[in-house]
Amino acid sequence: MSVESSSVCARCAAQGTSCCVSVEGVSGPPLTPADIERISTATGRAATEFVVEREVDLIEHLAWEQDDPATRGLVREGRVRSLARRGDECIFLSANGCELGSARPLLCQRFPFMRVNGVIDVKPGGFCLAVDEAADLPQLLTMLGTGRKQLQAIDEQLQRELTK
Numbered sequence: 001m002s003v004e005s006s007s008v009c010a011r012c013a014a015q016g017t018s019c020c021v022s023v024e025g026v027s028g029p030p031l032t033p034a035d036i037e038r039i040s041t042a043t044g045r046a047a048t049e050f051v052v053e054r055e056v057d058l059i060e061h062l063a064w065e066q067d068d069p070a071t072r073g074l075v076r077e078g079r080v081r082s083l084a085r086r087g088d089e090c091i092f093l094s095a096n097g098c099e100l101g102s103a104r105p106l107l108c109q110r111f112p113f114m115r116v117n118g119v120i121d122v123k124p125g126g127f128c129l130a131v132d133e134a135a136d137l138p139q140l141l142t143m144l145g146t147g148r149k150q151l152q153a154i155d156e157q158l159q160r161e162l163t164k
């Protein structure tokens with residue numbers, strides 16, 4: 001969920017298409033090491049209670065980084081860590097939305113955007129009601145309560161956290 005109280009996100013969640021929900025068995029949002037620390041601090045929970053880890057083969061790894069270069073470094077030694085799900089929902093999704101507030105993973109804060117060659121784009125695949133309804137990128141940014149500067153700052157933070 002890109003923003004915490006966007007009406008389009010509330011409508012999306014109400015119709016069951018929120019980015020916090022997916023087909024059962026699909027991993028939750030990938031995490032940087034600092035995401036895990038922030039979530040542990042915010043919730044008082046050990047990482048083992050909310051992190052799942054899976055293997056990523058080289059083809060998926062390279063395709064991922066080519067499609068979304070800001071995620072370079074998320075896959076380490078062929079493995080990526082993600083938020084666990086309860087059934088088809090993120091374990092931090094409650095009736096009031098995301099329980100994590102400002103400790104949400106960086107990739108949740110940035111959804112549904114990515115940046116290729118410095119140009120902001122929308123992630124291919126998946127469903128996002130805001131993407132469906134927005135006439136263009138400026139309107140999409142406004143609907144999701146974000147902007148180019150905020151997305152740039154998130155990408156820079158991602159790279160700082162992933163190159164440590």
Ligand code: SF4
Pocket residue numbers: 001002019020028029083090091092093094097098099100104105108
């Ligand atoms: S951490 Fe929050 S925003 Fe991210 S998938 Fe889970 S409930 Fe949604």
Ligand code: SF4
Pocket residue numbers: 001002003008009010012013017018019020111112127128129130131144
């Ligand atoms: S999929 Fe898009 S519209 Fe739906 S909750 Fe996520 S960011 Fe909001």
